[in-house]
Amino acid sequence: ENEIRGVTGVERISSVSQENSGVVTVEVIKGYDTDDVLIDVQNAVDRIPTLPEGMEPVRTFTVENVRPAVSFALSGEDVDLRALKAIARRVEDDLRAIEGISKVELQGLPEEEIEIAFREEDLRAQGITFAQAALRVRTANIDITGGKVRTEAEELSIRARNKHDRAHELRDIVLKATPDGRFVRLGDVADLRDRWADDPTRNYLNGAPAVVVAVSSTVSEDILFIAEETVAYMERFNERGEAVHADLISDATIALRQRIDMLATNGVQGFLLVVLFLAMFLNIRLAFWVALSIPVAFAGMFVLANFFGITINVMSLFGMIIVVGILVDDGIVIAESIYQEHEKGASPVRAAVDGTMNVLPAVISAVFTTVAAFST
Structure with a gap:
């Protein structure tokens, strides 16, 4: 906040901090170019000499005023949550591909987690501490940028991606090599399983799990056009005869x-x-x-x-x-x-x-x- 206060065009700064994250909101004075202020804010953040160790890169972006247009629910009686999530992501991509629609949000979709339950007796038997095992898992499961390589013709970005999304992909992470040449793997000392994050805001429609697709419009977008295109897409989606059905929840254009x-x-x-x-x-x-x-x-x-x-x-x-x-x-x-x-x-x-x-x-x-x- 101290670095941002000197940026030209900033009217008000507010912040909200919670466990593992924080959000700083910058309001721009009317008449100033939002993109220019965004660049100045990003430069101010980059000037911060030190940030806490292990902190993810700071993301700076603009937030537009939006108004709800149409929302509908995706649900199916015999469809599990993972399949429903995949279909919801596809619907989100389809709607964003329609020219004139830019704001689509999925609601009631919990995050997927990988639960690792270490067995204390196995850790002790292998001579591995909990901190050592946790550090090895963290360093073996990364997705970070590694800099850039510049040539006369082009500039290439280097990225180290070794991110695992399923529990079975983590079982073979090597925690330790024994003197006799044997490897102690994560699956040898821990039980792993895929699970959904605890989320009290899950949605249900007629007793079945549901995902709400909320389509909004910005000040510069035509809300009537957005509503018409969204409803037309819902009708085409339902005509496919898939196990998942789209049901209209609200239409702000009525x-x-x-x-x-x-x-x-x-x-x-x-x-x-x-x-x-x-x-x-x-x-x-x-x-x-x-x-x-x-x-x-x-x-x-x-x-x-x-x-x-x-x-x-x-x-x-x-x-x-x-x-x-x-x-x-x-x-x-x-x-x-x-x-x-x-x-x-x-x-x-x-x-x-x-x-x-x-x-x-x-x-x-x-x-x-x-x-x-x-x-x-």
Whole structure:
């Protein structure tokens, strides 16, 4: 934290520490380039002279604001957790391969572990201490970088990978060589087995183990497109007839689609009602121009929304629905005032100007009253 405090563009630093890990969160001041700040933070971390021995390399990355889009569960009655995990990983890769989808998370999937239970009497008989055996296992089961080799034509990365993922792969690790040339292996002094980590957040669907696939969208991604593509993928997945079935759990776009349908319905109804009633009581030309204010106002709103980076979401759609009523009410008030001026003998242009100016203060006051009510 002390090294990061001097980085330009950092607004706030917070940290959370727990056993075997720690997370430092850096919030960037609005207007600063996140990628530039990320590089500066990485350089600041690299300047730290010493870190605890045995500590894994520090990972520095950006975290975007995301919003849930769609989540579904993968489950099967006669499918074990290992097979379910493999299928879930494949589904995750398939979804990430769809252009426009970048945030996919698997939930309720415990980590796999290898349990090593040393037999004390066998260790003692072979003259091996527990610390020696543990160190030998740790050094024989590694996956680390070994530097780089540079040539005139290319740069090659060297990596030492001797990572074992199954218990039977560890049984032959040599712990000690005896004077008579015999090797004492891990399987000679310990019992090994594959197991799942204890995780209280496992998921079940209808009594069967399940993995939840949560698909989210970033601020720059289209949540409606993501939901459509995810649901379409689920349908294709279920058509394969595999033992695992995908069941929809939640769809955050349902409320958004309902708001869009409501907005379209209210807009069409408002347009027709304005034309109908103003044509009945005033005249058809005036009714048409007042009704035209609804699509014109929304067209202007979409242009400005795109300019200011305002997205279509539940809140913005709610505001649009409120505005439909305001447009209809204020349009009728102004149209009636113009009609009265025209009836008094004023020319159409003069009637439009005078009629609008007569009620303009009241209309503006009513609009600002509504704005004030929803902004507090």
